[in-house]
Structure formats: structure tokens, C-alpha cells
Amino acid sequence: MSGSYPESSSKSAELYNRARRVIPDGASRSTVLIKPHPVYVAEGEGAWVTDVDGNRYLDCNNNFTSIILGHADPQVERAVQAQMKKGTAFSFATELEIELAELLCARTPSFEKIRFCNSGTEAVMGMIKAARAFTNRAKIIKVEGSYHGTYDHAEASLGSDPSNWGSVARPETVPYAQGAPKSLTEEVRVISFNDVEGARKAIAEVGDELAAVLVDPMPSRVGMPQVEQEFIVALREATRSVGALLILDEVITYRLASGGAQTIYPFDPDLTALAKIIGGGFPVGAIAGREEVMNVFTAMQGDRAAVPSGGTYTANPITMAAGLACMKELQKGAFSRLEIVGQMIRSGLRELFDSSGLDWQVTGAGSLFRIHPHRRPIRSYRDAMHSSDESQLMLDFQQLLLEREVYFSGYGMGCLNLATSDLDVEHFLTSVNDTFKAIVAK
Ligand SMILES: Cc1ncc(COP(=O)(O)O)c(C=O)c1O
Structure with a gap:
């Protein structure tokens, strides 16, 4: 072992210095950048990953919710190895694509047809374009603070703050990436999650110019609040009454049940974006x-x-083989187990908040959870948004957990995979308990 994270003598530190010479910021994904430098992983197995210095971490991020069986799952490995021998990408169709399409359409009643692409960003963008083409209208409505990938329109008001977000009843549309087209503010209207009146009003006002309302059933950046029944009903009724579509982002929440979150919460969407x-x-x-x-x-x-849609690697046989192997393993028992593990984490955390005297809370469902360093009731983005002190506290929390062999996102989002054992849950809660003691002592 060369050094523990975040020692400057570690191999991770050395790799980061090397990376910065050729990659702006040192990594192609800003989401792996943590201070003082990223952890460079050598391998993963089940619920754990090992870094290049030999340090092990319980993975409570799972590649931002894309890993569900566990790292290096043997069934997926076998399927991919078998396909590797036959070729990885062709300018031909393959049967694997049909098999995965059939499996997904059989699981979720609203899926009559499905088309693949290469990422959640692309899926949301394609879904918006499909809604625009179908309705022959350009405008969309989305939820303040909700993340849907990096397409300009889907990013609107992702980073709104008190200086620019306007009133709760009528949130401003705030472009996210610098230089995003100004027309975006005309084409995207923003609503607050769970705001029934605001949603009905916005949909009625945009009216016959509205292509679709885009919504995530349990948006992580909005704080993973529970969606309220009246909000779902309002979105469905109001979109129908103006001839617009209801389009659901289940890129993350498809992991909540065999048929996705829409089989738990009655959205009845026209289109759904999947990925991960x-x-x-x-x-x-x-x-x-x-x-x-x-x-x-x-x-x-x-x-x-x-x-028109294409994509050089769309429905490539490696992804299709891996996806099929993974989804076949995910039978009903798997989702029940994920629910149990998630419940153990959430209830264990609640006990720790109380015993350590910290005014924190946890939200989420199934294998997903989000820790908040405050007790404000969370119904929408503005309730969950961190002050700068809270953001710093969560980054400190992440660091302290890393030192205790737990890898966790820097904004409080957690995600567990199926390989997580009861002992792993215990490890997580013990590490959090120690971390809380360190925070309280500070
Ligand atoms: C809800 C949601 N939608 C869309 C995306 C974009 O997916 P991808 O990173 O595969 O482009 C993400 C990614 O985290 C997401 O969480």
C-alpha cells in the first residue's frame, strides 16, 4: 500500500498530477472530482471497490446509480465475454437488441415500443424531440433543480439560487451552461416539484404551445422527496387538457421496481427515458x-x-448483452432485497441522527437515499438546496467517510447495490456514527 487517501504520497495523488497535464481539471467527468484529488480505482467486486493504493471502500454511489447487481457481476461478465468473442459493434442489427426491448416492454405497461441510445442525456433529449415532433410544438415545462442530463433545455434551472430563482409560484427559467441560447428562457417554463397550483397554472398558460412536461418521479437533486399524489394527478390531467405529453425521466428511478417507479406512483406517462x-x-x-x-x-x-435517430454505438451488442444479463437477474426478489437494504440504512441513519443530536434527515426509497444536514421539510428544490455551510458540511462528511472506508457522493445522495450484505450495512452505519462523532467534536 503506497499511502492512504488523501495523502500526497498516494498513487491516486500522483495519477491526478499526471492527469491534469492532459485533461482539463484532470478528469472527463466533473462528478469524480473530489478534493484534494479523485480516488483512482483499480477494481471493484460486489459492493466494494479497491483503489490504486490498495484502500477498500464500500461503494455507496454505484457509478451514480448505474450499478445494481454489484461490481464485476459474474453473469454480466460471462455474457460480455461471450459477445466479445463474436464482435463488439457492427453496422447491422442484432437479435440482442430485440431481446432487451422485449424484456423491458414486458415489464412496464406504458412501454409499447422502445428505442435505444447511448446515455440518459441522449434519452431525455430524444424524448423531448419526440414530444415536440408529435405535438408540433416547441415548449416544455420542467421541475426546478431537477437533473436530466446535459442537454441545454433539460438543464434549465438546475442551479437556480435565491439571487435568480424568482417566486415559488412562478420560478424563473435560468440557463445553466454559460452561453446557452437565450431562446431557452422562452422555450422552457419551470415549476416547483409538488406544487399542484403552480403546475396547473403553468400548463394552462403555455397551453397550445406546450409539447410536454418533463418530470422525474423522485428527483435526486431536488432532495429525493416523496411525490404527492395530487401533483401526479394534476400533471396528467392538465397535460391531457392542453394536448401535451407527460414525459417521465426514469433514468435513476427505474431501479425502484421491476417496472420502474411508474408502477409504484401512477404517472401513466406517454414517454419514458431510461439509462443506467x-x-x-x-x-x-x-x-x-x-x-x-x-x-x-x-x-x-x-x-x-x-x-431521425442513429448513433454509432446505439444498441451495440456488448451493451445489449450486458443489459440483458443484468435485467434477467433482476427478478422481484432482487427488488425486495434492495428495499430491505435501503430501509435498514434509512432507519439506522434516523437512529444515529437522534443519538448523536444532529438535526439531520434522510429521504429516498428502495436502494436510493439522500442525507440532508438539516431538518427543513422537503417537498421541492428550494427546501433541499444547501446553504454554502451545508454544502461544505456534506463535503467534509464525504471526506470523513472515505477515511472510514465508505465512498459516498459529495451532495448526500446514496445508492446501494444487490451485493450489499447486512454486514456491509453495519459497516456503513458504524462509519457514519464515527463520522458524526468527529463532526460533533468539531
Ligand atoms: C435523472 C437523470 N436523468 C438523466 C441523466 C443523464 O444520464 P447520463 O449520465 O447517462 O447521460 C441522469 C444522470 O445522472 C439522471 O440522474
């Missing part, structure tokens, strides 16, 4: 939904489709 777990650990995305709408991707007898 359905690729079994390989890059993937998909758009699924009502046949009538999905037909925008159909090129009729040589004509161009209303929404």
Missing part, C-alpha cells in the same frame, strides 16, 4: 412509450422519420 441499470454497467439510454408517439422515429417507406 438497463445497460448492466455499460453506456446506454432508451426512450420508451406509447406506440403512436414512438412512431415519430419511424421512417415510412424511405421517407425521413419525423425524428
Whole structure:
């Protein structure tokens, strides 16, 4: 072992210095950048990963919720190895694509047809384009603070703050990436999660210019609040009454049940975006939904489709083989186990908050949870948004957990995989308990 994270003598520190010479910021994904430097992983197995210095961590992030069986799952490995021998990418269709499509359509009643792509970002973008083509309208409504990937329109108001977010009843549309087209503020309207009146009003006002309302059933950046029944009903009724679509982002929440969160919460969407777990650990995305709408991707007898779509690696056989192997392993028992593990973590955390005297709380469902360093009731983004002190506290929390062999996101989001044992849960809670003691002592 060369050194523990975050010692400057560690191999991770050395790799980071090397990376910064050729990669802006040292990594292609800003999400792996933690201070003072990223952890460089050598390998993962089950619920644990080992870094290049030989330090082990219980993985409570799981590649931002894309790993569900566990790292290096043997079934996925076998399926991928077998396909590797036959070739990795072709300019031909393969049967694997049909098999995965059939499996997903059989699991979720709203999936009459499905098309694959390469990421959740691409799936959400394609879903918005499909809704626009189907309705022949350009505008969308999205939820303040909700993350849907990096397409400009889907990013609107992702980072709103008190200086620019406007009133709760009528949140401002705030572009996220610098230089995003100004027209975006005309084309995207923003609502607060669980705000029934605000949603109904916005949908009615945008009216016959509205293509779709985009919503995530349990948005992580909004704090993973429980979606309220009246909000779901309002979105479905109001979109129908103006002839717009309800489009659901289940990129993360598809891991909550065999048919996704929409089989728990009655959204009845027209289209759904998927990604993450359905690729079994390989890059993937998909758009699924009502046949009538999905037909925008159909090129009729040589004509161009209303929404042309391609992608060099779309539905590549490695991703399809891995996705199939993974989804086949995910039977009902798997989701019950994930629910149990998630419950153990959430109730264990609540006990620790009380015993350590910290005014913290935890939200989430199934294998997903989010820790908040405050007790404000959380219904929407503004309730959950961290002050700068709270952000720093969560980063400190992440660091202290790393030192205690737990890898956890820097903003409080946690995610468990199926390989997580009861002993692992104990390890997590013991590490959190020690971390709390260190925080209280400070
Ligand atoms: C809810 C949601 N939608 C879309 C995306 C984008 O997916 P990807 O990172 O595969 O582009 C993410 C990624 O974290 C997400 O959490």
C-alpha cells in the first residue's frame, strides 16, 4: 500500500498530477472530482471497490446509480465475454437488441415500443424531440433543480439560487451552461416539484404551445422527496387538457421496481427515458412509450422519420448483452432485497441522527437515499438546496467517510447495490456514527 487517501504520497495523488497535464481539471467527468484529488480505482467486486493504493471502500454511489447487481457481476461478465468473442459493434442489427426491448416492454405497461441510445442525456433529449415532433410544438415545462442530463433545455434551472430563482409560484427559467441560447428562457417554463397550483397554472398558460412536461418521479437533486399524489394527478390531467405529453425521466428511478417507479406512483406517462441499470454497467439510454408517439422515429417507406435517430454505438451488442444479463437477474426478489437494504440504512441513519443530536434527515426509497444536514421539510428544490455551510458540511462528511472506508457522493445522495450484505450495512452505519462523532467534536 503506497499511502492512504488523501495523502500526497498516494498513487491516486500522483495519477491526478499526471492527469491534469492532459485533461482539463484532470478528469472527463466533473462528478469524480473530489478534493484534494479523485480516488483512482483499480477494481471493484460486489459492493466494494479497491483503489490504486490498495484502500477498500464500500461503494455507496454505484457509478451514480448505474450499478445494481454489484461490481464485476459474474453473469454480466460471462455474457460480455461471450459477445466479445463474436464482435463488439457492427453496422447491422442484432437479435440482442430485440431481446432487451422485449424484456423491458414486458415489464412496464406504458412501454409499447422502445428505442435505444447511448446515455440518459441522449434519452431525455430524444424524448423531448419526440414530444415536440408529435405535438408540433416547441415548449416544455420542467421541475426546478431537477437533473436530466446535459442537454441545454433539460438543464434549465438546475442551479437556480435565491439571487435568480424568482417566486415559488412562478420560478424563473435560468440557463445553466454559460452561453446557452437565450431562446431557452422562452422555450422552457419551470415549476416547483409538488406544487399542484403552480403546475396547473403553468400548463394552462403555455397551453397550445406546450409539447410536454418533463418530470422525474423522485428527483435526486431536488432532495429525493416523496411525490404527492395530487401533483401526479394534476400533471396528467392538465397535460391531457392542453394536448401535451407527460414525459417521465426514469433514468435513476427505474431501479425502484421491476417496472420502474411508474408502477409504484401512477404517472401513466406517454414517454419514458431510461439509462443506467438497463445497460448492466455499460453506456446506454432508451426512450420508451406509447406506440403512436414512438412512431415519430419511424421512417415510412424511405421517407425521413419525423425524428431521425442513429448513433454509432446505439444498441451495440456488448451493451445489449450486458443489459440483458443484468435485467434477467433482476427478478422481484432482487427488488425486495434492495428495499430491505435501503430501509435498514434509512432507519439506522434516523437512529444515529437522534443519538448523536444532529438535526439531520434522510429521504429516498428502495436502494436510493439522500442525507440532508438539516431538518427543513422537503417537498421541492428550494427546501433541499444547501446553504454554502451545508454544502461544505456534506463535503467534509464525504471526506470523513472515505477515511472510514465508505465512498459516498459529495451532495448526500446514496445508492446501494444487490451485493450489499447486512454486514456491509453495519459497516456503513458504524462509519457514519464515527463520522458524526468527529463532526460533533468539531
Ligand atoms: C435523472 C437523470 N436523468 C438523466 C441523466 C443523464 O444520464 P447520463 O449520465 O447517462 O447521460 C441522469 C444522470 O445522472 C439522471 O440522474
